[in-house]
Amino acid sequence: MAGRLPSTPPALPGFSYLRLLGSGGFADVFLYEQNLPRRQVAVKVLLAEVVSDPVQRLFQAEANLMAQLSAHPSVLTVFQAGVSADGRPYLVMEYCSSALEERYRSGRLPISELLRIGVTISSAVETAHRAGVLHRDIKPSNILITAYGHPVLADFGIAATLGEVEAADQVGLSIPWSAPEVLLEDCAGSVAAEVWSLGATLYTLLSGRSPFEVPGDQNSPAQLISRIGKAALPAIGRADVPPRLELLLARALSKRSERRPASALEFARELQAVEAELGLPQTPLELASAEWEAQAAGDSADQTRITALVSVAARPERRRRREPGTRPAPVVAATAVTRRPRRLIVAAVVGGVLVTGVMAGALLIGPLLAPPAVSTGTTGIPRVSDVAGSGSDGTVVFSWADPGTVPGDSYLVRLGTGETSLQRGTEFTVQTDSAQPGAGQAEPVCVTVSVNRDGRTGAASTEKCVDPGEFDR
Numbered sequence: 001m002a003g004r005l006p007s008t009p010p011a012l013p014g015f016s017y018l019r020l021l022g023s024g025g026f027a028d029v030f031l032y033e034q035n036l037p038r039r040q041v042a043v044k045v046l047l048a049e050v051v052s053d054p055v056q057r058l059f060q061a062e063a064n065l066m067a068q069l070s071a072h073p074s075v076l077t078v079f080q081a082g083v084s085a086d087g088r089p090y091l092v093m094e095y096c097s098s099a100l101e102e103r104y105r106s107g108r109l110p111i112s113e114l115l116r117i118g119v120t121i122s123s124a125v126e127t128a129h130r131a132g133v134l135h136r137d138i139k140p141s142n143i144l145i146t147a148y149g150h151p152v153l154a155d156f157g158i159a160a161t162l163g164e165v166e167a168a169d170q171v172g173l174s175i176p177w178s179a180p181e182v183l184l185e186d187c188a189g190s191v192a193a194e195v196w197s198l199g200a201t202l203y204t205l206l207s208g209r210s211p212f213e214v215p216g217d218q219n220s221p222a223q224l225i226s227r228i229g230k231a232a233l234p235a236i237g238r239a240d241v242p243p244r245l246e247l248l249l250a251r252a253l254s255k256r257s258e259r260r261p262a263s264a265l266e267f268a269r270e271l272q273a274v275e276a277e278l279g280l281p282q283t284p285l286e287l288a289s290a291e292w293e294a295q296a297a298g299d300s301a302d303q304t305r306i307t308a309l310v311s312v313a314a315r316p317e318r319r320r321r322r323e324p325g326t327r328p329a330p331v332v333a334a335t336a337v338t339r340r341p342r343r344l345i346v347a348a349v350v351g352g353v354l355v356t357g358v359m360a361g362a363l364l365i366g367p368l369l370a371p372p373a374v375s376t377g378t379t380g381i382p383r384v385s386d387v388a389g390s391g392s393d394g395t396v397v398f399s400w401a402d403p404g405t406v407p408g409d410s411y412l413v414r415l416g417t418g419e420t421s422l423q424r425g426t427e428f429t430v431q432t433d434s435a436q437p438g439a440g441q442a443e444p445v446c447v448t449v450s451v452n453r454d455g456r457t458g459a460a461s462t463e464k465c466v467d468p469g470e471f472d473r
Contacts, residue, residue, distance in 0.1 A: 007048065018030075027044050042093045074121060191263060387399070448462070
């Protein structure tokens with residue numbers, strides 16, 4: 001329906017039409033003024049020619065989903081829904097600006113603003129996931145800005161519940177920001193695919209183009225799908241992008257889903273760690289309090305549950321399903337590189353699975369240690385003790401026992417030179433230049449380890465230093 005004329009705005013009791021805001025494949029969005037209470041609102045109206053029972057069910061599901069989630073400060077608010085006199089379903093929503101999309105295309109978004117948007121929208125996505133909902137269309141144009149400058153996530157039009165997504169076919173998708181496994185129809189959506197879309201969205205906001213779009217070349221849907229599935233991730237092309245942020249986006253855009261951050265929350269916390277490294281104020285995570293979640297769970301009669309969001313049949317001949325119980329465990333890793341003349345290449349390993357960084361250097365594997373000896377600091381966050389270290393052939397391995405972490409905790413490993421790495425595993429591997437032919441004597445490698453919980457870091461362990469040369473003699 002590209003290039004079509006907009007539909008006629010419907011006459012809606014209590015609303016006065018102002019102007020057209022935008023057009024899509026299935027709906028138009030108009031600006032209206034609501035008479036009471038008086039305010040400007042965006043009204044999304046389905047096209048008459050696409051109205052059918054399945055599309056109406058999908059539209060109704062979108063209204064229910066956004067009503068369920070719009071208590072979140074970073075999800076676009078839905079005020080009401082209905083059917084106009086001419087039979088077209090409509091949604092009345094908070095009126096927001098699409099200036100973000102215009103800004104990233106015309107200039108460079110500051111890193112600080114990019115990180116704030118990333119943490120905020122990741123919080124909204126994590127909230128949706130906790131409610132059992134996948135957005136399935138995360139992209140720059142679905143991030144709007146409120147009158148007070150706050151980013152919000154919009155358009156749950158092709159969302160699906162987590163439990164039903166394997167039986168759901170794709171109603172529509174945005175190729176440049178869709179994960180490889182979704183484009184190849186290995187799955188219709190997953191938490192890992194949402195993390196990929198978050199990474200692709202932030203990459204786009206930084207570079208002014210989608211990750212696998214080649215400026216000056218043809219970027220047809222088929223070419224984009226091929227690059228997303230096979231090509232290496234191009235460099236962002238900005239000198240002001242911190243290495244840690246570039247590494248995080250490379251992990252989020254890994255073609256292997258198990259190598260991405262394990263959740264939207266994990267992705268948000270990694271972005272917070274970049275903020276901390278840059279000395280920026282940490283953007284707060286916007287998640288429901290434990291007390292509210294417990295109350296909501298106990299009051300199920302008042303909850304809005306969404307079912308049967310997508311009813312069209314799947315295409316099993318193209319989709320490869322995993323057998324129950326074979327889903328790989330989430331892998332979380334971080335890589336840091338020192339800025340000393342004698343560089344250290346650092347890798348974090350979880351469960352014996354290695355995540356490849358985008359910087360040069362060999363990353364080494366080591367076993368995951370078994371738990372736990374608990375020592376709790378005055379902050380209530382456990383403190384790591386007894387960090388052990390060993391070395392061989394220019395490689396240093398630090399390890400420690402789990403001091404009693406809880407789900408969501410991570411470890412902040414800090415090198416003696418000031419670089420940091422956020423990870424989940426209890427082992428940290430450093431390869432020094434002494435492993436390279438002709439390299440001189442490597443200097444001692446020192447680390448401290450702290451537990452990070454909800455963006456707060458507990459007391460650090462005693463510093464542990466290892467001289468790689470001592471083990472090589």
